[in-house]
Amino acid sequence: MDLLNYLAIGFSVAFQPINLFFCFMGVFIGTLIGVLPGIGPVGAMSLLLPTTFKATPEAAIIMLAGIYYGAMYGGSTTSILVNIPGEAASVVTCLDGYQMARNGRAGPALGIAAFGSFIAGTLSILGLMLLAPPLSRFALQFGPPEYFTLMVLGLSVLIYLAHGSMPKALLMAAFGIVLGLIGLDSINARPRLTFERLELMDGIGLVPIVMGLFGISEVLLNIEQAIRREVFKTKIKGLLPTAKDWRDSKGALARGSLLGFFLGILPGGGAVISSFISYAIEKRVSRHPERFGKGAIEGVAGPEAANNAATGGAFIPLMTLGIPPNVVMAMLLGAFMIHGVQPGPLMIKQNPGLFWGVIASMYIGNIMLLILNLPLIGMWVQVLKVPYKILFPLILLFCLIGVYSVSNAVFDIYIMIIFGILGYLMKKFDYEGAPLVLAFVLGPLLENNLRKSLIMSQGDFSIFFTRPLAAVSLIIALFLLVSPIIPWMGRKRREIPKE
Amino acid sequence: MKSKDLISSLFWMALGAGVCYGGIDLELGTLHDPGSGFMFFWLGIIMVGLSFSIGLRAMRAKAGKEGLKEIWAHGQWRKIISVLLALSLYAYSFNFLGFILGTVFLLLFLFKSVEPQRWSVAVLGAILSTLTAYLVFQKWLGTQLPKGFLDLG
Numbered sequence: 330m331d332l333l334n335y336l337a338i339g340f341s342v343a344f345q346p347i348n349l350f351f352c353f354m355g356v357f358i359g360t361l362i363g364v365l366p367g368i369g370p371v372g373a374m375s376l377l378l379p380t381t382f383k384a385t386p387e388a389a390i391i392m393l394a395g396i397y398y399g400a401m402y403g404g405s406t407t408s409i410l411v412n413i414p415g416e417a418a419s420v421v422t423c424l425d426g427y428q429m430a431r432n433g434r435a436g437p438a439l440g441i442a443a444f445g446s447f448i449a450g451t452l453s454i455l456g457l458m459l460l461a462p463p464l465s466r467f468a469l470q471f472g473p474p475e476y477f478t479l480m481v482l483g484l485s486v487l488i489y490l491a492h493g494s495m496p497k498a499l500l501m502a503a504f505g506i507v508l509g510l511i512g513l514d515s516i517n518a519r520p521r522l523t524f525e526r527l528e529l530m531d532g533i534g535l536v537p538i539v540m541g542l543f544g545i546s547e548v549l550l551n552i553e554q555a556i557r558r559e560v561f562k563t564k565i566k567g568l569l570p571t572a573k574d575w576r577d578s579k580g581a582l583a584r585g586s587l588l589g590f591f592l593g594i595l596p597g598g599g600a601v602i603s604s605f606i607s608y609a610i611e612k613r614v615s616r617h618p619e620r621f622g623k624g625a626i627e628g629v630a631g632p633e634a635a636n637n638a639a640t641g642g643a644f645i646p647l648m649t650l651g652i653p654p655n656v657v658m659a660m661l662l663g664a665f666m667i668h669g670v671q672p673g674p675l676m677i678k679q680n681p682g683l684f685w686g687v688i689a690s691m692y693i694g695n696i697m698l699l700i701l702n703l704p705l706i707g708m709w710v711q712v713l714k715v716p717y718k719i720l721f722p723l724i725l726l727f728c729l730i731g732v733y734s735v736s737n738a739v740f741d742i743y744i745m746i747i748f749g750i751l752g753y754l755m756k757k758f759d760y761e762g763a764p765l766v767l768a769f770v771l772g773p774l775l776e777n778n779l780r781k782s783l784i785m786s787q788g789d790f791s792i793f794f795t796r797p798l799a800a801v802s803l804i805i806a807l808f809l810l811v812s813p814i815i816p817w818m819g820r821k822r823r824e825i826p827k828e
Numbered sequence: 829m830k831s832k833d834l835i836s837s838l839f840w841m842a843l844g845a846g847v848c849y850g851g852i853d854l855e856l857g858t859l860h861d862p863g864s865g866f867m868f869f870w871l872g873i874i875m876v877g878l879s880f881s882i883g884l885r886a887m888r889a890k891a892g893k894e895g896l897k898e899i900w901a902h903g904q905w906r907k908i909i910s911v912l913l914a915l916s917l918y919a920y921s922f923n924f925l926g927f928i929l930g931t932v933f934l935l936l937f938l939f940k941s942v943e944p945q946r947w948s949v950a951v952l953g954a955i956l957s958t959l960t961a962y963l964v965f966q967k968w969l970g971t972q973l974p975k976g977f978l979d980l981g
Contacts, residue, residue, distance in 0.1 A: 718943030734971040788859030
């Protein structure tokens, strides 16, 4: 009963005209950046963060969340029609989606991607609604050692799942923490690695780093490679999947939703991993695995359901523990902080309107996305035809204004350019940006909780092994980090990207 | 030998050593009461150790496609440098030229130099994009964009 009452509060917040407007803006922009290659949800969220400064926290988070799950919808359009994923979570949709389009079935492919996203998105919101409140009550018992070890676990999973070399991912995480600690020491207010620059006293901003690593560097790579996009020339008809399509897809949709939701909760998991694993599972359980890669509708339904369900799951650790499980959620944590809200166990109690309002807005946003992505598909196809040579100066312009408007400081533009160069070189030298950004956000929390734990235990490290949850988290983290040395674990890790 | 891994490992090793030194400079404190440099010192040690292992692995690896030449094989570095120079110059002159003038110049350069457009497209694109951005950010969202020496905006 309580749940329904809270949901009613949520809908009363979400249905306020201003929140409906921000929700629409979020899902619209999300779909747009999902369709356009070269800027992902992280870049778009940091770009649009300044536009929420005048809004209420509810409206701001509703819009930023909308960008995240909207991008998952939009990403499938480019995968199916152009064979270029709009963002990373839609890479696997290219395999069968584009083949379906080539076979004259672009309509059903787009249809099942949109319906699958809607079904999975709605199921994951239901899961979020049911799991978050009890988990936040449980999290009230956590102390600094539990928080410290949970964050170490989150970073370890992200490092374990990194595409390339684990030492490189670990190195990026260590560098990210260093960057996160620049500025005044939170305990004794001593300036650290500020090089006597006043601008660094408050630390480096998240937005310039993200815009540099994910916005500027992406533009530099794209102008180097000269993107050529050819939209598949076919009349898109019959967006509603047939009864046979539904029969073929229903298992994939259910499995993808469940898998995506639970992988989304896990730190370091998220939309990209879940879409790949879903595809691998569908291929394995199928009676006709030979159809995969040639236009099997399950190969579109499963991954699309998984990547959308993962977005709902990812909100759980952020909203209940205050720990972002992936880079997008790290960005959202930054937005919460800017708006004076501390996500964590007390958030649901202290800000019920915000928590339930965001959840209710996701239901509304999913319906908006279904309308945006099916009847209006022609509009997105037109957007796809905008050449990159017109697009990239505009992306750069928005990066520049976005960064400047956060703090009105030219210094932040320089920081963004430096991280743009660093991000470009990191991609050239096979280093990943995601562990760096997540570690940058978690760095200050990590240090604070480590120092508090050591003060609590009078310098005794056994505090991390005598408290059950801390011990379990730390053991799993250590196991993941040493796994490349264990032969079968190392093999398993190398198999993930291949699958 | 994977030369690109070797070079990158040397860079990170030097950076890690710098972080380590910074940590010592800030005071490490004790385990009972960790100081401001405690985390920096240990993170620096971890960075040096990891870059050493990357470098060691690179030296043991056989020469393959991962050489430095492959990285720059696309040969478009002139475009990259011109974009970066334009952005840096834009930032440097931002307060002096102001948002409107600086942005029109920047966009004009980007439209014309990297993937050359017709003059009409470049000029119209630069002016319209600048004005739209100005209206959205300055007028609607209230961002304080610099007016520059001409006091535009």
